Amino acid sequence: MVTLLYFASLRERLGRSREEVPLPSGTATVASLLEHLRARDERWTEALAPGKAWRVAVNQRMADPATPLKPGDEVAFFPPVTGG
Amino acid sequence: MPIVRVQTEDFDTGRELEALTGGRKDVGAVASFVGLVRDANDGSPIAGMTLEHYPGMTEKALEEICREAHSRWDLLDTLVIHRVGALVPGDRIVLVGVSSGHRGEAFAACEFIMDYLKTRAPFWKREETPQGPRWVEARGSDDAAADRWR
Numbered sequence: 001m002v003t004l005l006y007f008a009s010l011r012e013r014l015g016r017s018r019e020e021v022p023l024p025s026g027t028a029t030v031a032s033l034l035e036h037l038r039a040r041d042e043r044w045t046e047a048l049a050p051g052k053a054w055r056v057a058v059n060q061r062m063a064d065p066a067t068p069l070k071p072g073d074e075v076a077f078f079p080p081v082t083g084g
Numbered sequence: 085m086p087i088v089r090v091q092t093e094d095f096d097t098g099r100e101l102e103a104l105t106g107g108r109k110d111v112g113a114v115a116s117f118v119g120l121v122r123d124a125n126d127g128s129p130i131a132g133m134t135l136e137h138y139p140g141m142t143e144k145a146l147e148e149i150c151r152e153a154h155s156r157w158d159l160l161d162t163l164v165i166h167r168v169g170a171l172v173p174g175d176r177i178v179l180v181g182v183s184s185g186h187r188g189e190a191f192a193a194c195e196f197i198m199d200y201l202k203t204r205a206p207f208w209k210r211e212e213t214p215q216g217p218r219w220v221e222a223r224g225s226d227d228a229a230a231d232r233w234r
Contacts, residue, residue: 008136008208009219053222060141062204076138076206080222083135083166083207084119084178084198 002033002069007078010054013047023071030056031065033075053080086150086162090142092169095179104163104181111160115190117180117198123173125220128213132172133220138206142166149200153182156196157189164197166207196233203230 001020011017024032038045048054057076058067069075087104089095097118105111123130150162163181171177180197184190209220 005138007138007206008210057138057141057206060138060144076141078138078206079208079219081203081206082209082220082222083137083205084202 001071002073002075004037005074005076007076009079010047010077014044023069028069029065030058030063030067030069030075033069034065048077054078055080086147086154086164088143088146088150088163089165090137090139090146090168091165092167094167094176095165097176097179100163100165100179101181104161104183108160108183110185111183112185113187113190114181114183115187115194116182117178117194118176119178119198121171121173121175121177125211128211128215130173131212131214132170133209133211134170135168135177136208136210137166137168141206145205146201149197149204152200153193153197157184157193159184159189159193162193162197164201166201166205168207199226199229199233202226 002023004019004021006014006017024036026032034048038048055078056063058069059074101114101116104114121133146164146166150164153159153162160183163179165179167177180194182190182193182197203226210217211220
């Protein structure tokens with residue numbers, strides 16, 4: 001299992017802030033997880049589309065689709081940051 | 085060691101900068117930046133905003149940005165305080181303080197920390213406008229400002 005977190009506009013659009021999901025079988029990466037999430041329905045396909053402005057962090061460090069995943073990892077999806 | 089705090093409460097700029105030097109005699113310069121909530125943005129009056137963040141990652145990201153500043157310039161101390169939660173126009177949002185032997189390093193590092201914070205620290209602003217709440221969009225000019233330091 002991995003823990004997924006969603007923040008800001010992405011959290012609102014997807015209607016959840018946190019969930020646990022099983023790791024996709026085979027070589028687990030952010031890309032394979034994304035494939036699994038995008039397959040849920042149109043809202044997910046749209047919100048996490050490849051050209052969309054979302055970011056991903058794995059275990060609280062910025063990551064990208066090639067980043068490998070292992071059980072227990074914390075994966076966060078969020079829009080580009082706007083602090084300061 | 086960088087000092088990093090994420091908090092809902094306001095901060096006392098004078099006291100925080102005073103603590104940064106902490107009676108040391110080797111500090112020749114302290115540069116600081118204070119960011120405030122404006123009452124207008126993108127052509128809309130702003131009644132207030134809520135700052136959301138990613139607890140845990142935010143602190144790590146800010147510490148890493150400060151450590152990067154220490155590796156690039158000869159600095160004595162760095163400080164970042166960033167507020168989260170509900171804020172209104174005029175409220176302080178962020179304080180960056182940098183101490184060093186000479187002003188050049190302090191000025192440069194202070195600007196660097198803000199530019200990196202704007203593009204790498206997981207905070208998100210949600211503004212209250214007359215048309216309702218809206219999430220602030222990231223600006224390309226912030227990316228360009230951060231890219232200058234590459």
